[in-house]
Amino acid sequence: MNSISTKSTPSLQARKGFTGIYVHYPFCYQKCDYCDFFSEGIGEGRSNVEDLLFDSYKKEFLLKKANSQELKTAKVDTVFMGGGTPSKASPENWFRLLKFFREESDFSSDPEISIEANPEDLSLDFIQSLKEAGFNRLNIGVQTRNPRDLKFLGRYYDENKYQNLKYILQNSPIERIGIDLMYGLPDSKKEDFLEDLDYFLNFQLNHISLYSLTLEKGTSYSRNVKEKKAKPPNEEMQREILELLPSLMQKRGYTWYEVSNYCKEELFSRHNLRYWTYESYLGLGPGAHGFLDGSRYGNPRNTGTYLKHPGKPSTEETSSPREELALSLFRLFLPIHIPSFLEAYIPRKTAKKMISSLDGFAAKGYCNWDGSRFQWESTALLILDDLITELAISE
Missing domain, CATH: 3.20.20.70 (Aldolase class I)
Known part of the structure; x- marks a missing residue:
C-alpha cells in the first residue's frame, strides 16, 4: 500500500x-x-x-x-x-x-x-x-x-x-x-x-x-x-x-x-x-491548554478555581521545539516541506541528525523523502510511534 x-x-x-x-x-x-x-x-x-x-x-x-x-x-x-x-x-x-x-x-x-x-x-x-x-x-x-x-x-x-x-x-x-x-x-x-x-x-x-x-x-x-x-x-x-x-x-x-x-x-x-505544525494558539477556560510566544500553559482543571482567577494558569513551561515538532508534525501523512520547519524551529546541528534519521527511514521504505519533501508510506503506520521517538531524541 x-x-x-x-x-x-x-x-x-x-x-x-x-x-x-x-x-x-x-x-x-x-x-x-x-x-x-x-x-x-x-x-x-x-x-x-x-x-x-x-x-x-x-x-x-x-x-x-x-x-x-x-x-x-x-x-x-x-x-x-x-x-x-x-x-x-x-x-x-x-x-x-x-x-x-x-x-x-x-x-x-x-x-x-x-x-x-x-x-x-x-x-x-x-x-x-x-x-x-x-x-x-x-x-x-x-x-x-x-x-x-x-x-x-x-x-x-x-x-x-x-x-x-x-x-x-x-x-x-x-x-x-x-x-x-x-x-x-x-x-x-x-x-x-x-x-x-x-x-x-x-x-x-x-x-x-x-x-x-x-x-x-x-x-x-x-x-x-x-x-x-x-x-x-x-x-x-x-x-x-x-x-x-x-x-x-x-x-x-x-x-x-x-x-x-x-x-x-x-x-x-x-x-x-x-x-500538529507547532503553531501558536490561545487556550481559554478550565482545563484548557495554550501555546503562545514559545511557552505552553495549562489552566486549572476545576471550574470554581478558574472562575475565581481566569487567566492564571496552573502549569507553565518553555517549549522544546525539537521534541515537540517531532512528536506532532510526524503524525501527519501529508507531504511536508521539511526545510521550512527545520529553518524556523530547529538548531542546525539537531536538524542534521533528524535529516539523517529520515534518510534511514527512506532506505527502509517507510517514507518518500528527497531531501526536501517528506511523506510517510503506510508501511510505517504500525511502528510510527517508534519512528517518531527516534526523531524526537535526535540530539
Missing part, C-alpha cells in the same frame, strides 16, 4: 503570523467513563455558572492579550469550541463571545470557526442558530450508533435523536461537517464498526476522525480495567482496523492526512493542523 497523496499534492510548510483560539466548555450531560478531558456533569444552577464562565473567557482573553506579543500582532484564522459539550451552551452566548473576539483581534478573511456537538443536541433550527452565531464548521461526536457500545462508553442514548441524525446530516445549514467514530471496544466486532463507518460514509461528509478506544490514566474506565471490573480495549481488532482504514477511505474519496483523520477536498481541520 502506497502513500495516499501524489506528487501533485502541495507540501505543508511552516507558517508564522497566524494564531488560533481554543475555548473549553466543561459541561456535559454526564462524564464519560473513558474521557480524560476535563468535564463536569450538568447540575442545577448551570445557567448562572454559564454566564460567569463566558465573562471569564473574556477576562482571560484580555489578560493573555496584554502579555502576549503574538496575540497583539498575529491574525486569528481558526477558532475551536471544544469540551465538554459546547453544544449545551446557548448559541446567543457563543454569538456574543465570537463578536468579542472579532472586536479584540485581527481576524483573517476566511477563518475556520468550529464547534463540537453531541447528536442529541442537534436540530436544523439549532444548527441554523449556530451558523448565525458565526460558526462555519460542525464536528459531531457520534462515536457509535450501537446502543450496546454507547452504554459501555457511558454515553447518553436516545434512539429518536440518532435516527434524526440522518436527516440533519443531509440538510444541515452548515455545510462543513465532521464526525468522530470509535473502534476497538471490548465486546464490539470489526463488522460492527465497519457497518457504522459505511453508514456515515454514504453522507459524503467533509471530515471523519476514526479513533481507537484507549486506556487514559485517571479515567473511570482505566481504573475499572485495572480492578478487573471492565474489559480492556480489543487491541487485536484495533490493529486490524488501523491497517485497513487508509485504503478503504481512499477508495471512498478521502485523503488520509493524520493518523486518525481523513477529509475530502483538502477540507482538513485547520485548527487541529496548527497543533
Whole structure:
C-alpha cells in the first residue's frame, strides 16, 4: 500500500503570523467513563455558572492579550469550541463571545470557526442558530450508533435523536461537517464498526476522525480495567482496523492526512493542523491548554478555581521545539516541506541528525523523502510511534 497523496499534492510548510483560539466548555450531560478531558456533569444552577464562565473567557482573553506579543500582532484564522459539550451552551452566548473576539483581534478573511456537538443536541433550527452565531464548521461526536457500545462508553442514548441524525446530516445549514467514530471496544466486532463507518460514509461528509478506544490514566474506565471490573480495549481488532482504514477511505474519496483523520477536498481541520505544525494558539477556560510566544500553559482543571482567577494558569513551561515538532508534525501523512520547519524551529546541528534519521527511514521504505519533501508510506503506520521517538531524541 502506497502513500495516499501524489506528487501533485502541495507540501505543508511552516507558517508564522497566524494564531488560533481554543475555548473549553466543561459541561456535559454526564462524564464519560473513558474521557480524560476535563468535564463536569450538568447540575442545577448551570445557567448562572454559564454566564460567569463566558465573562471569564473574556477576562482571560484580555489578560493573555496584554502579555502576549503574538496575540497583539498575529491574525486569528481558526477558532475551536471544544469540551465538554459546547453544544449545551446557548448559541446567543457563543454569538456574543465570537463578536468579542472579532472586536479584540485581527481576524483573517476566511477563518475556520468550529464547534463540537453531541447528536442529541442537534436540530436544523439549532444548527441554523449556530451558523448565525458565526460558526462555519460542525464536528459531531457520534462515536457509535450501537446502543450496546454507547452504554459501555457511558454515553447518553436516545434512539429518536440518532435516527434524526440522518436527516440533519443531509440538510444541515452548515455545510462543513465532521464526525468522530470509535473502534476497538471490548465486546464490539470489526463488522460492527465497519457497518457504522459505511453508514456515515454514504453522507459524503467533509471530515471523519476514526479513533481507537484507549486506556487514559485517571479515567473511570482505566481504573475499572485495572480492578478487573471492565474489559480492556480489543487491541487485536484495533490493529486490524488501523491497517485497513487508509485504503478503504481512499477508495471512498478521502485523503488520509493524520493518523486518525481523513477529509475530502483538502477540507482538513485547520485548527487541529496548527497543533500538529507547532503553531501558536490561545487556550481559554478550565482545563484548557495554550501555546503562545514559545511557552505552553495549562489552566486549572476545576471550574470554581478558574472562575475565581481566569487567566492564571496552573502549569507553565518553555517549549522544546525539537521534541515537540517531532512528536506532532510526524503524525501527519501529508507531504511536508521539511526545510521550512527545520529553518524556523530547529538548531542546525539537531536538524542534521533528524535529516539523517529520515534518510534511514527512506532506505527502509517507510517514507518518500528527497531531501526536501517528506511523506510517510503506510508501511510505517504500525511502528510510527517508534519512528517518531527516534526523531524526537535526535540530539
